Amino acid sequence: MAHPRYQSGELHCGLRINPQHSTGSTPLYDPCVAGSRLGITADQLEGVDLSGLSGLHFHTLCEQNSDDLESTLDAVHQRFGHLLGSPQFTYLNMGGGHWITKPFYDRDRLVRLVRETRERYGVEVWLEPGEAVAIHTGVLRARVIDVFESAGHRLAILDVSGTAHMPDVLEMPYRPDVYLVEADNANPSGPAVVIEAESYHPAAESGEHLYRLGGPTCLAGDVIGDYAFPRPLAPGDLLVFDDMAHYTMVKTTTFNGVPHPDIVLQHEDGTLETIREFTYEDFRDRLS
Numbered sequence: 373m374a375h376p377r378y379q380s381g382e383l384h385c386g387l388r389i390n391p392q393h394s395t396g397s398t399p400l401y402d403p404c405v406a407g408s409r410l411g412i413t414a415d416q417l418e419g420v421d422l423s424g425l426s427g428l429h430f431h432t433l434c435e436q437n438s439d440d441l442e443s444t445l446d447a448v449h450q451r452f453g454h455l456l457g458s459p460q461f462t463y464l465n466m467g468g469g470h471w472i473t474k475p476f477y478d479r480d481r482l483v484r485l486v487r488e489t490r491e492r493y494g495v496e497v498w499l500e501p502g503e504a505v506a507i508h509t510g511v512l513r514a515r516v517i518d519v520f521e522s523a524g525h526r527l528a529i530l531d532v533s534g535t536a537h538m539p540d541v542l543e544m545p546y547r548p549d550v551y552l553v554e555a556d557n558a559n560p561s562g563p564a565v566v567i568e569a570e571s572y573h574p575a576a577e578s579g580e581h582l583y584r585l586g587g588p589t590c591l592a593g594d595v596i597g598d599y600a601f602p603r604p605l606a607p608g609d610l611l612v613f614d615d616m617a618h619y620t621m622v623k624t625t626t627f628n629g630v631p632h633p634d635i636v637l638q639h640e641d642g643t644l645e646t647i648r649e650f651t652y653e654d655f656r657d658r659l660s
């Protein structure tokens with residue numbers, strides 16, 4: 373409160389609350405689990421001096437529709453409504469996790485909920501969706517570097533890794549959509565990204581040409597998943613993982629020295645611009 377920007381009125385302080393209302397399906401992404409370190413529970417606030425605060429914040433959703441926001445708001449009203457209703461609190465931040473760009477998302481309900489909250493408490497309402505803004509805006513291109521069988525399983529080893537490049541595949545766990553790209557096979561050193569939709573063949577969950585896709589690291593569990601393709605895979609085949617632009621890009625590691633993929637921008641006219649190439653020196657310089 374002694375900060376000059378607070379004193380000048382430029383800075384406002386908010387408190388993250390835990391409405392203790394779990395709506396998601398993945399415990400790893402649930403800030404409402406018992407013993408959570410994300411957000412203060414209503415009972416912890418009893419008798420606490422809240423002077424200096426002007427906002428409340430919750431972030432409890434992950435890839436969810438507005439019905440879950442509605443039930444979360446019911447819990448917020450029940451546990452924290454007395455605070456929001458006091459003149460001290462001027463804003464409520466409803467965090468992220470709102471899947472507002474999905475075709476099935478009920479945006480009318482979101483608008484109603486925002487309006488109702490503003491009118492009920494006289495507060496400003498903030499939303500901070502992240503993933504919804506960047507969803508389906510980028511792919512991760514992978515090459516098959518080897519194909520073999522082990523104990524009745526067919527394996528395809530890729531030049532990308534679950535653990536190093538898409539850790540949510542192991543942590544969440546999350547199953548990315550994979551496409552086999554035919555058009556590029558004749559040109560293994562061809563463009564970094566291929567967008568012609570007709571050349572994409574989505575992999576299925578089961579089928580004749582079933583492969584366990586694995587990364588090149590030493591982690592035994594560096595497995596992206598079992599996918600069935602329209603034909604047998606061979607070294608050199610190009611696979612494209614959909615929806616890799618947001619958390620996947622920021623959560624990568626250089627475990628085992630597996631190289632980072634280049635970051636390439638594809639312009640509307642199809643031209644490619646390499647934004648960043650990662651070299652051995654990048655890997656070395658992080659460590660020394």
Ligand SMILES: Cc1ncc(COP(=O)(O)O)c(C=O)c1O
Pocket residue numbers: 431433434435467468469470500501502503504
């Ligand atoms: C406090 C907070 N707000 C917003 C977000 C963005 O969430 P999402 O990308 O799921 O919309 C996050 C992500 O973890 C977060 O922790």
